Amino acid sequence: MYSIRFSAIAVVIVLFFSVSYANSLWELGSVQSFSKGFAVTADTGKFDSAYKNPACLSGLSGNIIQSSYAAVFDNQAQNSNFGFGVTYSDLTFGLFVPVSIIPNIPETIDNAGQAQQIGSFSDLKTSPTLAVSKSFSGFSAGFNVAYLYQRVAQHSGSGLSFGLGAVTTYEKISLGASVQNIGQLSWTTGRKETLNPEWSLGLGFKALPQLKVLAEYQTTQDTTSQINTGLEWALNDSLKGCAGVQNLSNPQFSVGISLDAEPLSVDFGFAQDKQLGSIYKMGLSVRNLL
Amino acid sequence: MKWGVVLLSFLYAGMLCAVETEPTLFIAKLKSGALAAQSSSQLPQGINKVTPINFSKAGQIQAASEGSGYLVYESSPSANLEIVLKILQAQTNLEYVEKVYPIQVHSASNSNQMVSTLAVVQPLSALAENESVLVAVIDSGIDYTHPDLSQSVYQNLNENINGKDDDGNRFVDDKWGYQFYRYNPNSISPNPIDSFGHGTHLAGIIGAQSSNNTGMNGINGHVKLLNTSFLNGFGYGNQVDAAKAIIYSVDNGARVINCSWGYSDYNTVLKEAIDYALSKGVIVVASSGNNGSTATQYPASFQGVLSVGSNKSASEKSDFSNYGPQLFILLPGENVPSCLPKNGYGTKTGTSQSAAMLTGIISKMLSYKPNLTPQEVKSLLQKSTQDIYSPGRDDFSGYGVLDPSKLVYYLKSASNENTLRTTATEVGKPLNFPNPFGSQGTRFGVQSDDFGTLTVRIFNRFGALVQTLQQAVNPGYNTLFWNGSSDSQKELSNGTYFYVTELSTSSKTIVQKNRLTILR
Numbered sequence: 001m002y003s004i005r006f007s008a009i010a011v012v013i014v015l016f017f018s019v020s021y022a023n024s025l026w027e028l029g030s031v032q033s034f035s036k037g038f039a040v041t042a043d044t045g046k047f048d049s050a051y052k053n054p055a056c057l058s059g060l061s062g063n064i065i066q067s068s069y070a071a072v073f074d075n076q077a078q079n080s081n082f083g084f085g086v087t088y089s090d091l092t093f094g095l096f097v098p099v100s101i102i103p104n105i106p107e108t109i110d111n112a113g114q115a116q117q118i119g120s121f122s123d124l125k126t127s128p129t130l131a132v133s134k135s136f137s138g139f140s141a142g143f144n145v146a147y148l149y150q151r152v153a154q155h156s157g158s159g160l161s162f163g164l165g166a167v168t169t170y171e172k173i174s175l176g177a178s179v180q181n182i183g184q185l186s187w188t189t190g191r192k193e194t195l196n197p198e199w200s201l202g203l204g205f206k207a208l209p210q211l212k213v214l215a216e217y218q219t220t221q222d223t224t225s226q227i228n229t230g231l232e233w234a235l236n237d238s239l240k241g242c243a244g245v246q247n248l249s250n251p252q253f254s255v256g257i258s259l260d261a262e263p264l265s266v267d268f269g270f271a272q273d274k275q276l277g278s279i280y281k282m283g284l285s286v287r288n289l290l
Numbered sequence: 291m292k293w294g295v296v297l298l299s300f301l302y303a304g305m306l307c308a309v310e311t312e313p314t315l316f317i318a319k320l321k322s323g324a325l326a327a328q329s330s331s332q333l334p335q336g337i338n339k340v341t342p343i344n345f346s347k348a349g350q351i352q353a354a355s356e357g358s359g360y361l362v363y364e365s366s367p368s369a370n371l372e373i374v375l376k377i378l379q380a381q382t383n384l385e386y387v388e389k390v391y392p393i394q395v396h397s398a399s400n401s402n403q404m405v406s407t408l409a410v411v412q413p414l415s416a417l418a419e420n421e422s423v424l425v426a427v428i429d430s431g432i433d434y435t436h437p438d439l440s441q442s443v444y445q446n447l448n449e450n451i452n453g454k455d456d457d458g459n460r461f462v463d464d465k466w467g468y469q470f471y472r473y474n475p476n477s478i479s480p481n482p483i484d485s486f487g488h489g490t491h492l493a494g495i496i497g498a499q500s501s502n503n504t505g506m507n508g509i510n511g512h513v514k515l516l517n518t519s520f521l522n523g524f525g526y527g528n529q530v531d532a533a534k535a536i537i538y539s540v541d542n543g544a545r546v547i548n549c550s551w552g553y554s555d556y557n558t559v560l561k562e563a564i565d566y567a568l569s570k571g572v573i574v575v576a577s578s579g580n581n582g583s584t585a586t587q588y589p590a591s592f593q594g595v596l597s598v599g600s601n602k603s604a605s606e607k608s609d610f611s612n613y614g615p616q617l618f619i620l621l622p623g624e625n626v627p628s629c630l631p632k633n634g635y636g637t638k639t640g641t642s643q644s645a646a647m648l649t650g651i652i653s654k655m656l657s658y659k660p661n662l663t664p665q666e667v668k669s670l671l672q673k674s675t676q677d678i679y680s681p682g683r684d685d686f687s688g689y690g691v692l693d694p695s696k697l698v699y700y701l702k703s704a705s706n707e708n709t710l711r712t713t714a715t716e717v718g719k720p721l722n723f724p725n726p727f728g729s730q731g732t733r734f735g736v737q738s739d740d741f742g743t744l745t746v747r748i749f750n751r752f753g754a755l756v757q758t759l760q761q762a763v764n765p766g767y768n769t770l771f772w773n774g775s776s777d778s779q780k781e782l783s784n785g786t787y788f789y790v791t792e793l794s795t796s797s798k799t800i801v802q803k804n805r806l807t808i809l810r
Contacts, residue, residue, distance in 0.1 A: 102786045105805045108723040115723035115735040123786040
């Protein structure tokens with residue numbers, strides 16, 4: 001038993017230090033993980049957390065349909081998502097279709113040394129993702145594959161990305177790791193972009209029966225590393241509050257609330273970025289409808 | 291070498307003697323309606339001579355013979371000055387009696403710092419000289435025969451050199467200005483030509499002719515310099531003569547007065563003369579002093595006087611430059627090139643030179659816009675500085691180092707003649723171009739109505755900061771280039787990024803958001 005756990009931890013650590021790539025659209029979808037500062041790599045048994053760590057799909061019982069909408073940075077961008085998850089034996093499958101659109105981007109030219117706007121265009125990005133997670137004794141491992149598509153002005157890019165994740169639990173502590181953004185994007189301009197690897201190592205601690213504390217270290221190749229923290233507080237069986245801090249060194253505070261009335265669950269999240277403005281996220285989940 | 295040292299020693303001793311052998315003077319103000327003691331039999335004990343001041347047409351310092359005014363007492367060489375002062379203070383017809391304080395030019399040793407007046411002159415050349423402005427150089431005189439100054443020095447066309455007061459202004463032969471050193475209304479004043487060199491140097495900075503294709507260009511090539519001398523051939527004088535010179539300058543129409551000298555104490559009569567000048571709308575510029583300390587110097591420390599210190603670089607004051615709460619601004623004062631007597635040119639160092647620069651600049655402002663009030667002049671100068679040391683005004687730099695380019699902009703703005711490029715773009719609202727952009731990079735274009743700083747922060751789609759750019763901006767349209775890389779100089783991927791611009795000027799900060807797209 002212990003050897004399996006040690007193996008799981010070893011897998012987690014190996015995953016963390018491996019260089020791999022995944023699509024980072026996890027920020028586009030889940031409401032609850034957003035409310036928890038995205039510190040959800042070790043947030044086991046949460047469909048919401050599967051955006052970031054496919055292994056977290058394990059623990060889902062039955063099936064779930066989820067949709068969400070977000071107005072980002074004072075509505076400069078809008079994100080929406082559709083998700084479906086189902087468990088079959090020790091395997092859990094998830095399908096996510098996040099879509100992000102940034103409309104009305106100024107199209108400008110250089111007119112004698114000054115900007116002249118000649119129109120506007122949109123940036124649409126989507127990445128339908130299929131994820132699968134398998135439970136082992138004491139730990140779970142997951143895998144996802146995403147089809148990437150992005151359209152900017154008259155050009156588009158497409159490609160595939162992969163991600164891996166694992167999570168293990170020991171008494172009140174859970175440990176998770178994921179790597180995402182393994183892949184490449186090819187543009188109609190002829191450019192090929194290797195995606196940025198993004199890897200995360202997370203810790204969860206159930207401090208009280210109704211309180212879970214989360215923390216994770218996250219890093220990518222082209223941006224600075226960051227530490228995220230979050231917590232989830234179950235006020236009663238149907239109401240829970242979430243709070244989080246994304247990136248402690250340049251903190252973005254987020255809060256959220258979830259109302260669970262079987263089979264429906266409604267989520268709301270809010271954050272205020274001091275530079276870019278507010279983010280509102282709303283989500284609706286239906287369990288075992290199918 | 292040895293003989294040189296001996297010769298220098300003699301010269302120095304001679305200079306000291308010239309100072310030491312000056313009789314001690316006392317200045318007294320008569321009570322209103324009181325009569326002055328006129329005959330030698332009525333002179334107080336220890337006093338050799340008394341001279342009523344009688345020179346002003348309109349100044350507050352009135353002639354003693356008119357029933358109120360001032361008396362200058364000259365003590366006898368053997369007199370005990372403390373006793374003499376007590377005796378004078380016991381005179382019932384006197385309002386006050388003070389020992390007359392000396393004055394010394396604010397010169398320092400040349401340094402290794404090289405200063406070009408071009409940095410000041412060139413930006414100001416954008417200002418048309420619409421009107422000639424009379425500037426009083428109250429100093430050691432001006433060599434008005436210097437080829438770069440002969441057309442700049444004010445010439446009184448109503449006066450001839452003939453031993454008579456042709457124009458009836460009570461000053462005989464003041465054709466090329468007037469010499470107030472040891473002024474005696476009963477004798478003809480010596481020629482006010484400069485032998486010391488200090489005044490000629492200041493005159494060149496302010497107004498060496500710019501259209502004669504010779505020598506150098508002064509800050510205002512069309513200024514008229516009123517040659518008002520009161521310092522001797524060693525750069526020494528006293529405050530009573532200075533007061534006389536100031537009032538003479540005001541009464542003869544000077545709009546700016548340059549005082550590149552001072553002393554740590556002041557006579558009431560000097561303050562009254564300065565107040566008189568200020569009350570007539572004359573702008574008084576004075577050097578802050580060369581002690582490198584907070585020591586006060588007068589007239590620089592009088593309220594209303596523009597006290598000028600020296601800077602040795604764009605961000606540092608000169609070591610010798612006095613500082614303190616009276617300091618207004620800094621201008622270059624080290625190794626400043628200018629005219630010297632007998633057709634010469636050379637460099638001099640000191641806050642004297644800084645003050646002359648400001649005097650020249652103010653004369654240029656008034657030439658360009660003659661209706662500027664002293665308060666408007668001060669306000670324009672104040673906001674045309676480059677702030678150094680502590681933000682805002684501080685005692686080391688005043689409001690900072692004067693930036694002539696800013697001054698030109700503000701002056702032209704004040705005249706609604708701003709020739710800087712403007713667009714219909716809203717101030718502070720950013721727009722990058724081209725957009726989308728590829729390997730050629732993009733420029734953030736921002737309209738500014740003032741000098742300031744533009745900061746651009748670029749975030750990826752998820753709000754992570756990927757790049758911060760910053761540069762100074764001028765009034766008008768500004769652009770800031772970005773090549774599309776992160777702060778670690780890695781090429782960023784295609785897609786849309788958010789950016790936040792922060793335009794900070796002295797009066798406001800404008801923050802705006804927008805989007806840009808990289809498409810390589």
